Amino acid sequence: MLTLDNLHLQLGDFRLEADLAITTGARVALMGPSGAGKTTLLSAIAGFLAPRSGRILWNGADITATPPGERPLSILFQDQNLFPHLTVAQNIGLGLDPKLRLSAPDRDRIEATLTRVGLTGLGPRKPAQLSGGQQSRVALARALLRARPMLLLDEPFAALGPALKGEMLALCAEMAREQGTTVLMVSHDPQDARALCPETVLVAEGRALAPQPTGALLDDPPPVLAEYLGQTRRGQV
Ligand SMILES: Nc1ncnc2c1ncn2[C@@H]1O[C@H](COP(=O)(O)OP(=O)(O)OP(=O)(O)O)[C@@H](O)[C@H]1O
Numbered sequence: 600m601l602t603l604d605n606l607h608l609q610l611g612d613f614r615l616e617a618d619l620a621i622t623t624g625a626r627v628a629l630m631g632p633s634g635a636g637k638t639t640l641l642s643a644i645a646g647f648l649a650p651r652s653g654r655i656l657w658n659g660a661d662i663t664a665t666p667p668g669e670r671p672l673s674i675l676f677q678d679q680n681l682f683p684h685l686t687v688a689q690n691i692g693l694g695l696d697p698k699l700r701l702s703a704p705d706r707d708r709i710e711a712t713l714t715r716v717g718l719t720g721l722g723p724r725k726p727a728q729l730s731g732g733q734q735s736r737v738a739l740a741r742a743l744l745r746a747r748p749m750l751l752l753d754e755p756f757a758a759l760g761p762a763l764k765g766e767m768l769a770l771c772a773e774m775a776r777e778q779g780t781t782v783l784m785v786s787h788d789p790q791d792a793r794a795l796c797p798e799t800v801l802v803a804e805g806r807a808l809a810p811q812p813t814g815a816l817l818d819d820p821p822p823v824l825a826e827y828l829g830q831t832r833r834g835q836v
Pocket residue numbers: 610611612613631632633634635636637638639640
């Protein structure tokens with residue numbers, strides 16, 4: 600269980616509060632207007648932004664002050680952070696050992712993971728020799744190999760076409776199911792949220808609300824979400 604215990608975040612003038620819990624193994628979309636604080640919330644959970652007050656707990660253990668690399672999570676942000684001077688296999692190997700001291704079994708696991716994401720044999724290439732979609736797969740492969748309990752996704756596939764984006768998100772969901780991973784995914788696309796995330800955290804008006812069923816929320820969105828989704832609802836001006 601991920602617990603955000605009376606969490607208060609601040610970035611310049613911007614403030615966000617969160618007091619909620621997410622069940623282990625849940626897949627949760629983060630939705631809300633642009634600038635509402637979805638990325639800010641993920642940054643705090645990942646450890647890149649220290650909260651002003653409150654605590655972040657994973658299975659009851661306080662991780663509020665734990666350095667990012669030691670938190671029980673992997674992150675996939677839009678900037679995939681592949682190192683251009685390393686090969687694809689080495690970039691993935693960073694998920695196993697940041698110093699890249701890789702054993703023969705490690706290298707076998709990297710190759711198997713490459714196959715899993717449809718990149719068999721591309722391990723020796725540099726990221727620049729791959730398409731955007733293939734680079735996304737490399738980042739996903741690295742997260743897959745790290746197999747941390749939580750996966751934070753901040754629109755990592757937004758630059759891809761809709762078909763490829765859907766394929767990558769489906770791969771994430773498949774991996775999450777297999778490994779029992781808890782997924783938090785920023786989504787601007789209600790279809791993605793419906794397809795992949797049974798629950799949604801609405802981030803709006805300075806607050807991240809407790810998870811609620813995605814279908815019901817999108818079927819009858821509160822005005823702030825309806826406006827964001829570009830919907831006009833009967834009875835509203
Ligand atoms: N480094 C910063 N310093 C001060 N304010 C910031 C900083 N980064 C972001 N903000 C502000 O914090 C607020 C939340 O930004 P955030 O990126 O978390 O929103 P978001 O919900 O992820 O938006 P989007 O959907 O557009 O990506 C915004 O008002 C933004 O302008």
